[in-house]
Amino acid sequence: MEFTTPGIWSGTNRSARILREINNNNRISLRIRAKFKEVNQLTTLFLTNQLANYSQQQSHSHSHSEPEEKLFKILQKTFQDIYYLLDIEDFKFNKLSTIDLKKLHSYYSQLNEVEFNLDLSVADVNDELTINATTLQLINYYVLLTSTLKLSNSVIYKTLELKNQYVYWSDIKSSNFNKLIYLIQSLPYKLYIFGKNVIEHLEIHPTNDTTHSLTNYDKQGTEEDNDIYFSWIRIKKSISRFYEAISKTFGRSFTINNPSFSLSKISAVRSNTRYYLDWIKFIWKYPINLINNDLNEKLSKISKQIEENTGKIDLLIKTNLNDKESTLEALESISLNNQSQSIDNEFSTKPDIQRLNDILINIIRFDSINYYETEIPSPLSRYWPIILATLVYGPSQSIKLYSNREEIIDWLKFNLIDTVTGFFKNWVIKPINDLLNTLRSDDTLSITTKESLKSDLDSLERMIIEFAQDETSNPPDAQQIHEAIQNGDLTLVMNQYESQIKTPVKSLLKGNLIRSILIQIQKTKVDGGYAINGIDKILKSQQLVFGFVSITPSLFILYQFWSYLSSTKPIFVNGKQVNIICLKSLNNIESLLVLINNQVQHTSSSDEQFTEYDKQISKNYEGQLLIEIINLIVVADLIIPKALKSDWINDLNELNNNDFDITTKLQLVRKIWNMYGHYFR
Template identity: 30%
Template sequence: MSRLRLTSSFASQFTRPLSVTRLPTPEPGLVDAPAENAEALRSLLASLKPPLSPSAVDDALEYLATSSTTAFAEDAQSRALRDALVNQVAVGLYSRSLDEYLHEATEIEAEADWWSNVERSQLNVLVFLIQTLPERLTRVFRTIVETTRAQHMPLQLSVFSPSSLLRLFPSTAFQPSALTRAFFPHLENEQTLSVVWSRPSSRTPRFLHSIWSALFLPLHLTREECRIKRRQLEHMRDRRAEQLGRLADLRTVASASQTFPSTRLTAILSELPVEPLDDLQHVQHISSMLIPNHIEAHGAELAQLRRPSRLSLMWPKLLLYPPLALLAVRSLYNSRASLTQMALDTKETIQGFIKNSLVDPIKEVLKTVRTGGEDGVIVRREGVMADLDSLERMALSLARDHLNYTTAQLDDLSKQIRVGDLTPVLQLYEEDIKRPVKSALTGTLLRSLFIQVQKAKVDIDQALSGIDKLLKSQELTFAFVGLAPALVIVGLASSYVSRVSRGLFDRGKFGRSKKRVVAWGAMRRIERLLVSPPPRVHGVKSSALSDHATGMLLISVTRLRAYAEANLPANSRLRDGFLEDVGDLEDPAMPREEKLRVVERMWRFWGPELGWSSVAAL
């Protein structure tokens, strides 16, 4: 018997309450079962404990298939053991079916998302057309060869001329030719087309129509191909979700029953009326026919809708990158002298920027903070004091020689000069100016005039000293203003380098943006399903979700769990809390309103941390 897929963690946890079974105890008055049968059955039942091991389920299936039914008909104890074993195997197959349908649905949705991403961008459509060009040209060549052989024509180079191809593969207004259908296989099943295939009308210039056909028509048809495959995959996913919802609802029925309803499981998997069989026959039919046939049919159906192979997607890079790399290396080698000089200039520029615009200004800032700016900026304090002392000596000398001041008067005049009061000198100047010529020759006019010149110089020095104090008070501000452009440049460069390095060498703190987009889409779908109008059962609104909604909810929750297990830090509060909320959404017993509260909590707690608002626009 072929081994089937392993069960997922979700299926194991989902079916755990159904797999908790007590071994039957011997009843008085019953004939003891044969030792070999009883021991084998008890050993198999003991191995089928939650979480159910797939290998244990397969071993039980092999034992039930090889053992004859008469071996269990001798006594009631053997029949009880066999029934318990069949029930546990049915639970294991139920878990396996859940896992299989869930795996298929998530696989289908991943393929649909890939086609959606290609369809969303015109550039992606062009790249996809180039990537699949060899396969398309191969189909076209095969079609030409088959057509020429069917018409008993010799295969010559002239057959591949445009005129010969138009005669061999004519097209109508709304039906493309066989050659076009070979290039775009999705046109085989299209009844109507959104583009006109006829030749250009008299009102449309042939040249413009040819340009439109050569440039835009292939892109349009390629996008249509992506759209058709995406829709087929979504329809396929919806069917899986419908069956997955029915399988999930079966747990409620199984929880209320003493034995697992194998008949209903067979009906869900086969989607056909079920013949009246016993549980053992149903289990054997599910394990040997329904699940393997479904896996094979799924693979055949999905093979036509999968994305191209990795080699098909990579061949343009494999073809273009080596020559481009060779040209780049050759160009760099030929320009090694200029590149060396450029590197040296760049090095000197960076060193000069760091030293002159960053390091030296920082040293000046630190010096200003440490010393407080003791030195003058415009004038020095000693120079101002020297000019003031010179003015004082000149005024005192004039007062002593011509005004005959006493020592006390000279002391008072000295104090007046310190505060800028030169009234005695000015009075003497006023008297001398009345007789300017005589005073200039024999009097004190020139001395008083020179004293006023010295007073003007002192006033200018004091004004400059005030400006100097103002500048010193803002010296730290000026130092930071001079440093700010360099800091801005360094900050922008560091941010750019960090962003580039994170994009090239790091997958992000919580996964790449594409992974977070998947989680964001799953969260949005879960909330949309939970707020959707409830279905009506016999004209009455039901609080339960429909089968399709239940299946889609499980698919979305599984994608959230896969994202958390692969991208969130292990053993962190973030991951543990996220998985706890995912487990609440997986719980079929939790009402819809409670699940909506869980969704709100996840948006509130994990949305900002995982950056869902920033990746929503991708």
């Protein structure tokens, strides 16, 4: 479980961005946008033609009664306020997500001051409707469309909040380690609830004052002894009651979280050993069972609320915006249902103005609903162990850190700064400079000097010439000796050496044997020089390769480090990888399309086969599909590249296109898998 929980939070910039995404990318808002365009065109025609002509007639006529004047002024004032609130002149649909419904309600409630007996049926402004009726019709349309949009956005947003909560709690449930963390995080709240239950038990089961009267007590005792005795009795009874309350409260909680414990108690008479073993097992499993029951209860509530919200969204999807009456009934059904009220026939008989006012009030109330029972714990609840440890050990550890600051700085400098600096200087910069020097010039690596071998060879040649002159009666000439030495031939010296070792003592005393040995040592030195010279030539020919080899480890380390920093890592939201959430959402979208297709086939083939149970199960498929699409748009924003974002949103919005049949939408899903599946794997 992640300690950080990015996601949907009320009152944040992220929430405003998500609201804009919802406002611009769903079937309901797209239909409302098209309807707004129609009403805006009617408004433009009305303002440029009829209202202008009516104003000119008003300037030359004074025959209107006072009620008509009041009606006209209120209508125009309300229309003007709503016109500027919605910014119809420079209308931008995405701004509607930030419209203040309270302000809209305050403007629209001005119409409650007068009574209207006007024909409010849908008609073009060129028909023979009065100016007041047309103005009121436009006002009602703007309020109705704005209310529908705000309600749909609110329901969708709250459903996304619930899905966000569901991801968080299901992630905790998926791991025992996460459950342990959650148990520690929720421990203060659970202890508070436990203490509250104990106090309630004490209040529900009071005990009578058992203080004995002095008449029933030994009257021979002193008054001080009697007071001490009665005080002790009261304390003893209070402790007994408190212990009993704790025992019963804990026992009830223990039994609820371990239902099989009741069976163990029944069988305790038969086997006391088995009873105690069961006690140990139940106590061991009690914390996990407690957390599991808590998580199951939260997930059940979230699932139920999501199902209820998807039903509302499904109703809004199927609402005909061209039929004002059906739209009003749908809004009343959803908004009044949020207040746990039933819809009577009297609502349909109310005037449209009063019905819209009630709808606005209920939508404002619905916006303020928060799911406190299932919401993600606050930062204080999640981090209280860290905060407590910081408060307890922070001051003392801070003092220790300050007093040892020089040692800490030296340690960091030696182990971190010097290590990194030495790595770059000795294993990156220096090898690169050496490699560049090799490429720029001929100052190559050498393990011997150029003249060392020549001097050793000349010395050997002189030694052999002198040896031949001293030891042989007919020495060869210098040219023959030179050629023999160049070919490594020491036959002359070896012949003398072979004859000398026959009489080693005599030759040793005369010094001839030692001279032969020293010449051979010089020959060995020359041979070593030849070998070193060969190695030197090999090194010189492969020096560029050695330069690359020496720099390869450091470059490999830098490459791996840069790859780690620049590579795309799994993004986590509420403890879940975003790509996994997207994969599940895409899978749900495809499954819902298959279910909708199956529903359509059953309905078209045989209405009898499509049972009431099937209808009950499948009635929210459209709402679930819309929620999954919007949730996928919001979550995938973290991993879809910006260059593909517009195409991604357009492809998903095509799944909301009513012009496409289910088969086409399934093909679109496959296209989405092929095009964007790489980013989710």
